[in-house]
């Protein structure tokens with residue numbers, strides 16, 4: 001495999017399900033699940049885990065303020081709350097951005113533009129709906145020109161409630177998104193799969 | 207303040223015998239004028255009485271008729287003037303005051319969007335707040351109904 | 365004739381092509397959702413045409429279905445940097461229309477909160493204007509002080525931005541104990557440390573001066589003709605401030621200066637804002653000294669059914685916030701018209717941008733300081 005040849009060194013990347021990576025005597029790292037340590041300085045992990053790890057820790061968000069919530073987004077990026085701790089950098093162009101924080105009311109006039117911006121972003125892309133307006137129209141949901149929630153225009157990953165959400169709430173939403181990214185594309189562990197099958201069987205019995 | 211109001215009222219009645227001039231309880235002179243003379247009235251008020259600062263043009267829908275409310279200040283005399291003009295709902299055409307107060311331009315475009323009032327002699331009559339392809343009618347009229355189709359929620363596909 | 369010169373002459377013969385450039389609606393420096401369609405000739409703008417309405421949230425239509433006091437939280441969101449000033453404007457209009465009395469202490473609290481909000485708003489404008497110029501650090505400095513102000517607001521109203529604090533006939537709750545000391549401390553810090561810091565950091569910077577002095581000049585006549593408001597009017601040398609010239613609430617009891625500058629360029633408008641912060645601090649100090657004890661809520665009739673119409677205005681951070689109300693003897697307003705200062709201010713953009721460099725239009729938008737919640741409503 002090309003990738004593993006290039007990256008051979010202390011971190012060896014294999015494209016294989018996590019469960020196959022286990023080698024006799026190796027153990028899973030406590031701080032980084034999915035990373036297996038074989039000997040001091042030698043770890044292996046699956047490609048997906050490595051990618052997720054990279055994605056989750058450098059989300060560049062589009063500087064895209066729509067309404068009042070944008071001020072709280074700026075405050076979160078500002079001095080006290082400091083988005084940079086999470087590896088989040090404001091980025092003016094959608095082409096290089098990973099995350100779009102829809103901070104404010106989406107109107108009929110703006111909706112096609114939001115869609116275009118989202119389409120210009122490269123995969124994998126994530127969307128956070130910040131505030132009541134982006135979630136479902138908020139205080140303006142009765143308006144004749146207001147789209148009731150940005151999820152009518154683009155798919156949303158995380159909703160952050162509030163009008164406006166406090167910076168702490170937005171940070172929590174970002175952490176939730178990181179967790180979501182972390183489990184993306186991984187095989188479901190056998191145990192959970194079995195439980196699911198069982199629970200479905202129970203449903204059928206009833 | 208009231209001296210100036212008296213002076214303004216006197217001049218207005220002298221110049222335009224037909225109009226109703228009164229003073230509100232908040233110290234503003236109020237003029238009810240027929241829509242034919244609005245351009246002359248505006249020019250007179252601007253040039254002779256020094257009302258130079260137009261703050262807003264508001265439309266109101268009174269169902270039988272529409273009303274345009276102009277609020278104008280005089281920065282020199284600290285006076286306020288309100289002009290009210292009734293416009294027909296069906297055939298809403300009125301002379302524009304944008305050539306007299308440049309700032310009226312956007313306010314009139316807004317009234318055009320919201321109430322469907324046409325302004326004769328407006329330098330740039332295009333919609334301003336509503337989307338370019340808006341078909342829904344004039345939103346601030348009382349008989350406006352929101353007829354947009356319902357949108358479906360989008361889901362992530364990958 | 366050298367070859368380069370020959371080429372240059374040839375290029376001039378051919379003439380410049382016209383180029384149409386779209387700024388926005390998602391543009392890092394348009395302060396929200398503004399789109400400007402600019403026609404360029406070389407680097408000069410021959411025509412700039414703002415396209416607004418991307419945040420048209422139908423405030424005026426929605427409130428026609430709500431009761432008089434339900435409207436107050438929505439006014440917060442019109443100009444979302446001057447929340448208390450907006451509430452004050454609306455509440456004042458309803459009070460005048462319905463003839464409601466306001467207790468003395470509540471008036472003082474309103475004035476203090478309004479002036480604090482003005483400081484908060486100007487701090488943000490300071491930061492974003494510097495960011496438009498390419499300096500990111502002042503933005504962080506502006507937010508450092510704004511966070512302190514947020515804390516101060518939070519202690520009284522419970523919210524950082526959307527306060528919903530001013531009520532018909534008063535304010536929601538009294539000030540907490542010891543709050544005035546905190547505010548005075550903040551003001552001392554603002555006057556003695558923060559603003560001198562800002563001068564060292566940004567205003568004395570030669571690049572800042574080169575980019576703002578003499579750029580984007582707005583003449584007196586144009587400012588009046590377009591109905592410009594607030595710092596833009598005063599930056600063009602017109603001595604007009606509603607707080608002094610047509611006093612509302614209790615502003616006639618304070619001694620403060622109206623800051624004006626003659627030049628009418630970016631620098632003048634920027635400096636008017638900087639100096640206004642100090643004047644606001646003066647007003648707050650006087651208000652704390654004069655403030656009487658007493659209730660903060662007066663009596664409101666249980667069913668509010670005012671009749672008639674009224675135009676009333678207050679001086680917000682961006683200029684005259686006017687409210688035109690029509691009541692038809694019902695518990696709902698018949699018509700609410702919001703006269704937004706940013707709306708009038710932004711309409712000057714085509715005039716100011718004409719003949720400018722394309723890099724300067726960003727600064728022009730920055731000094732006009734439009735807030736789109738209020739432009740589009």
Ligand code: SF4
Nearest residue numbers: 068104131132133163
């Ligand atoms: S949720 Fe509230 S604060 Fe956020 S954009 Fe909507 S109205 Fe403004």
